[in-house]
Amino acid sequence: MKRYSRTAIFSIFLVSCFVVGRPVVAKDVVPTSQSQMMLSFAPLVKKAVPAVVNIFTKTRVIQTRPSLFDDPFFKRFFGGNFGPQRQRQKIQNSLGSGVLVDGDGVIVTNYHVVNGADEITVALSDRREFDARLIVADERTDLAILKIDVEGERLPYLEFADSDALEIGDLVIAIGNPFGVGQTVTSGIISALDRSAGVANDIQSFIQTDAAINPGNSGGALLTMKGEIAGINSAIFSKSGGSLGIGFAIPANLVKAVLTNGLATGKVVRPWLGATGQEITGDVADGLGLERPGGVLINRVHSFGAAYQAGLRVGDVIVSIDDKEILGPETLTFRVASSMIGETARLGVYRDGERISLEMKLQAAPESPARSIETLTGRHPLSGAVVGNLSPAYALELGLSAFSEGVVVAGTMKGSVAERYGLRQRDILFRVNGQKITNVAQAKEVLESAEGSWQIAIRRNGRTLSFKVSL
Known part of the structure; x- marks a missing residue:
């Protein structure tokens, strides 16, 4: 019979643990390598869960109660004026998730989670509940900023990742409160980037993931393996209302821009390019002498905009911003919107067969003339x-x-x-x-x-x- 050394026997034991899926890294030890992290998400979850909150809202709705006299028969023979219609007040409850992004109680969630709510309650992971007030609501990005009063206590919070550094195939986890069952963790990968989610959102550049996201997850965190916010879960693609493995998150860089502008001014004021254009197809690319389709062919430039001041002209093709490739109009809108007012952006432009660079000072859209309501x-x-x-x-x-x-x-x-x-x-x-x-x-x-x-x-x-x- 063949004999094995103690070292060989121990190696076989480790391999068998991997095969049956048993982690060999103690759960109370923070992983130090990517391979160790793949064995268990527990250390990451323990760090992140206290910073993810559940959000409950109440909205008062006035309903008109149906009356017998609304029947067409009575209206035909007796007329329709039977006095005021009966009304009653109904309370509509909804739920969602949010993420603490500051130790003082600042929370980021989705606009659609709190839109129209009369009361907003935030429940922490330790089951404490706080009344929240809405600081900023931005329908265009489906983001909202809430604040709870924690009376000087410092709460756990999460940092933002650089969403531009994310790659397709990266591991991620989603934390939220699906269907109101309680805080839930799901795992997956980044399935795609720069996706259009088919929702009413002006910024069509979402992170797509196959981590299970269900109703109630909205506003929760999509996290990297470093425990940083990759994005804010916002929407799902589903015919049944449940998860089909296609979920969408708002990229962290856009969330940071909305948060920074919102906290500074109390409203969202984002940079404005001051130019519009069209997607470049294969035929258009051939006509312009481009190597391949991509970029935005500019067809209008506003004389009050940053692009005009930077020297952009009708007929130019924007192919990059700060060396980041522009695939089409949606990418261009996202890149500008996720930048900060006052910064300088470098436009890569294709003009008359040559590649040139333009320096553009990012600024808000001007209110000129004054609205004079x-x-x-x-x-x-x-x-x-x-x-x-x-x-x-x-x-x-x-x-x-x-x-x-x-x-x-x-x-x-x-x-x-x-x-x-x-x-x-x-x-x-x-x-x-x-x-x-x-x-x-x-x-x-x-x-x-x-x-x-x-x-x-x-x-x-x-x-x-x-x-x-x-x-």
């Missing part, structure tokens, strides 16, 4: 409309193109002439009686000087609508 009065079809001057900053705030021109409708007075003619919030008045409208003062003058007849043109959701009114 006021209510129109007088004997004309827009009487009662609340309007303002459009600027790049105001247009972006309203979710409109920063290149929009004219006078925007901020609202209408109840029962006003403008309301009866169907004017809506975000309508853009751009022409009256053949004259181009550029500001509120001009709009008032043209409307009031008309002699009983108005031909009005507005833009609504990208469409042009016109109507004629005679009084």
Whole structure:
């Protein structure tokens, strides 16, 4: 019979432990190498779990209770005026997750977790609960910043990773409160980067992961193997409502930019490029002499924007920002949005067959002209409309193109002439009686000087609508 040395026997034992999946590193010892970390996530989880919180919200909703007299039969024979409809107040509860990013009780979560909530309660991992107040809400990135009062106590928190350093195949773990069952840890890898998640979000550059993410995980942490925040879990792709192995997280660098600007100013003011462009297909790349498709072909440059000041021109192709490749318009938007105002970015530009570099000072969209909000009065079809001057900053705030021109409708007075003619919030008045409208003062003058007849043109959701009114 063949004999084995003690060293050989011990080696065989170690191999068998790996085969059956038994970790050989003590769970109370922090792993010192990647191979050790792969044996158990326990040390990483112990460090991270205290910084991930559960979020519970309450929203009061007024519901109209159905009445027998709403039946079409009664309305037909007895009319529809039976007094005020019966209403009742209902409390809607929802849940989500969040991450402590500062020892003083600053929490990052998703905008959709707390949107419209009347009460926000944060539960720590030790089961203590705190009322939270909303500091910043940013619908465009689906991020929100909360604050809890911990009376001088320092809470555990997590640091941010550099999400630009992430690679497809990196191991990650997700921590959150799926379906309200309690804090749960799942593991996976980074499946893809720069993904469009198909959600209502202006910044379409998500991290995709196969770590199980379910309803309630929103706002929780996607962590690297160093215990740093790779991203904030935001959405899932699912036909059943459960995890199908396709989850999306907002990259840490964008979260950091929103957090920094939000805490400094109380609102999110992000850098504005001041230029728009189109994706470059294979045919376009051939026509421009590019080696392969990629980048953004610039078709509009705003004279108030940072790009114009840096010397960018229509027809240029932006191929990189700070040596990071630009794949298309979504990547360009993300790179600018995740930068900091006041910094200088280096644009890699392809122009007239040559590669050049432009230095661009990052700045916010300007509010020029000032919005000058006021209510129109007088004997004309827009009487009662609340309007303002459009600027790049105001247009972006309203979710409109920063290149929009004219006078925007901020609202209408109840029962006003403008309301009866169907004017809506975000309508853009751009022409009256053949004259181009550029500001509120001009709009008032043209409307009031008309002699009983108005031909009005507005833009609504990208469409042009016109109507004629005679009084």
